[in-house]
Amino acid sequence: MNQLLKDALQHIEEADAVVIGASNGLSIAAGIHLFADDNAFSDNFGDLALQQGFRCIIHGCFHAFPAEAEKWAFYSRMFAYFLHDRMPDPVMADLLTLVKNKHHFVVTSNIDAHFAAAGFDPERVFEIEGNCRNLQCANACHDQLYPGDELLATMAREQANGKVPAALIPVCPACGGKMQVHIETGPRFLKGAQWQARQTAYRDFVTQAQDGKILFMELGVGARNQLIKAPFMQQVYQQANARYITFNRGRELFIPDAIAHKSLGIEGDIGHNLKQLVSLM
């Protein structure tokens, strides 16, 4: 394992550009499990879950709440749990340490906004499915994202009995309708100018880096993931100078034979392995 980590560090150091791809497994390594009915879920969402009948955070995101007061109680609580009540995360800090002096870009389906919170440049992060801190019109009547930090923190603080006060519930400044958090839970998720600008920045980064040594570094992305993993593997296959490192646990660690000679697979706890890598720097 130690040699594998040394090889991985050498790949990072030799790369002209690093593309980081991250999904649910990285959030889990940082202590957030969207799919688990665990102690953290009970501690942070237990009363809302009991009242509304959902059993994990992701179910809450797709839950049909009876009214806006209950909906915002959940989403503001989620914001506070992901960001506001959380200490700086050591897993994300280690990841940043590994790449901060490299030309890098992040693509992620995680909605917890932890890359920006950890100090990654938001201009170099493409959050494909949005994040927990921006708001949009729930009717998608206009293409604008609104920073929600202040309002969400207030709603998290001032909610009672599973409801936020009516005066705090946001309404769309254009149509007067409902608002929602900008995460992809349905067809009205805005993929407008701001979303597209980030997608373009990501594509441009990969295009401009492909003539040099480009490293695709993937963290906690499931073996059958089509959103991040499949495009990464295609790029590695097509580009002569590309390399690929994937971090995951057990059977989720997958490298196809066609790119095996350019690839390293690092199995086990992602947080532990990132810390080991930093200690080797």
Ligand SMILES: [Zn+2]
């Ligand atoms: Zn609207």
